Amino acid sequence: MQPFNHDYLLIGQGLAGTLLAHFLEKAGKSVFVIGQQNEHAASSVAAGIINPITGRRYVKSWQVDRLIPFARDTYRELEQQFHISIYHQRNILRALFNAKEENDWLARSGEEDYGSYMLDRADLDGYAGKIERAFGYGEVQYSAQVDIGLLVQAFRSYLENKGAYREEPFDHAQLKVREQGVAYKGIKAGAIVFCEGRWAKENPFFNYLPFHGDKGEVLIVRIPDAAFEKILKQQIFIVPLQNGLYWIGSNYVKNPEDDEPTEAGAEYLRSQLERILKTPFEAVEHRAAIRPTVKDRRPFLGRHPEFPELALFNGLGTKGASLGPYWAKHMADHLVNNVTLEEAVDIKRFVKK
Numbered sequence: 641m642q643p644f645n646h647d648y649l650l651i652g653q654g655l656a657g658t659l660l661a662h663f664l665e666k667a668g669k670s671v672f673v674i675g676q677q678n679e680h681a682a683s684s685v686a687a688g689i690i691n692p693i694t695g696r697r698y699v700k701s702w703q704v705d706r707l708i709p710f711a712r713d714t715y716r717e718l719e720q721q722f723h724i725s726i727y728h729q730r731n732i733l734r735a736l737f738n739a740k741e742e743n744d745w746l747a748r749s750g751e752e753d754y755g756s757y758m759l760d761r762a763d764l765d766g767y768a769g770k771i772e773r774a775f776g777y778g779e780v781q782y783s784a785q786v787d788i789g790l791l792v793q794a795f796r797s798y799l800e801n802k803g804a805y806r807e808e809p810f811d812h813a814q815l816k817v818r819e820q821g822v823a824y825k826g827i828k829a830g831a832i833v834f835c836e837g838r839w840a841k842e843n844p845f846f847n848y849l850p851f852h853g854d855k856g857e858v859l860i861v862r863i864p865d866a867a868f869e870k871i872l873k874q875q876i877f878i879v880p881l882q883n884g885l886y887w888i889g890s891n892y893v894k895n896p897e898d899d900e901p902t903e904a905g906a907e908y909l910r911s912q913l914e915r916i917l918k919t920p921f922e923a924v925e926h927r928a929a930i931r932p933t934v935k936d937r938r939p940f941l942g943r944h945p946e947f948p949e950l951a952l953f954n955g956l957g958t959k960g961a962s963l964g965p966y967w968a969k970h971m972a973d974h975l976v977n978n979v980t981l982e983e984a985v986d987i988k989r990f991v992k993k
């Protein structure tokens with residue numbers, strides 16, 4: 641007789657928990673999720689930008705050639721499953737502030753491997769007269785914006801409807817680790833996977849890992865005279881959302897004391913936006929969250945070194961929208977089929993002392 645009610649118990653249902661649950665179910669496994677909705681969860685504050693070309697040197701993000709197509713296919717599949725629209729293909733207009741930046745952009749876009757992602761001539765149609773022009777612009781394609789918040793909500797309703805979700809703070813002290821399984825307040829599962837985002841720092845089983853956590857603040861604004869369709873990166877990001885709203889962000893605060901929005905953060909974003917826009921805007925929301933960043937900026941996947949029934953899926957950092965799908969599938973393959981984890985993401989790279 642099957643001794644467990646569920647194959648996997650997942651803790652936390654942000655993007656990480658959602659995607660892992662999705663792939664475990666696709667592999668034919670049953671999941672039960674315990675989560676606590678939190679307005680400061682990264683997944684409900686993020687813009688969800690997928691950007692293949694990043695940094696001052698315009699380099700391809702780690703593994704984009706395989707991550708982006710996989711992410712797109714996963715989000716499209718979830719759109720169909722839940723009848724929602726979450727994956728918005730949008731080019732990114734990248735402001736270039738001087739001749740050197742423009743030259744560097746042109747040189748990079750001419751490189752083999754980069755041409756498909758970078759356009760040397762940007763099309764600013766729709767922005768004319770609405771923004772202060774920078775020195776020049778490059779344009780990125782195969783970029784996108786994912787409505788992570790909507791995906792998480794839709795997946796939660798789905799779990800609730802089939803009685804596979806419980807809304808409560810998980811209390812680690814009450815977890816019982818048994819031979820070949822775990823038990824928690826009447827729930828029995830073959831294994832537990834923690835998907836707690838930046839709260840994993842407080843997880844007594846995995847807090848030996850080098851979690852960081854960088855805070856970011858965002859404004860949601862209305863720009864009545866604009867109908868921008870691309871993502872603009874001009875110091876800050878201006879990202880079109882639904883209903884005439886735009887996501888404006890973000891700053892990076894290392895070692896934050898808390899996850900609350902601050903007046904200084906709002907003022908920074910407002911003043912940046914005033915410098916860029918030639919048309920009025922109205923802020924409708926101001927939010928903050930801590931990104932689940934980690935020491936070497938690679939996801940954290942794996943089982944606990946002493947208790948293999950305990951596992952972790954975390955470290956999606958600043959790039960959950962692009963990293964999440966591929967590594968959630970990899971984690972599910974590891975859990976279900978014992979597929980060896982890639983070294984770069986395996987938590988074995990950090991030794992528990």
Ligand SMILES: Cc1cc2nc3c(=O)[nH]c(=O)nc-3n(C[C@H](O)[C@H](O)[C@H](O)COP(=O)(O)OP(=O)(O)OC[C@H]3O[C@@H](n4cnc5c(N)ncnc54)[C@H](O)[C@@H]3O)c2cc1C
Nearest residue numbers: 652654655656676682683686688689810837856959960961
């Ligand atoms: C300002 C900002 C901008 C960002 N922009 C982008 C972007 O443009 N593109 C991109 O790809 N990424 C972006 N990110 C990063 C992205 O948000 C994250 O990579 C991703 O959402 C992390 O998902 P997660 O599920 O690991 O964490 P979270 O979303 O934080 O989810 C963790 C969940 O676990 C729950 N939880 C934790 N502990 C417990 C417990 N004990 N009991 C019950 N529940 C618990 C929490 O309440 C939460 O719901 C941004 C992040 C921020 C903050």
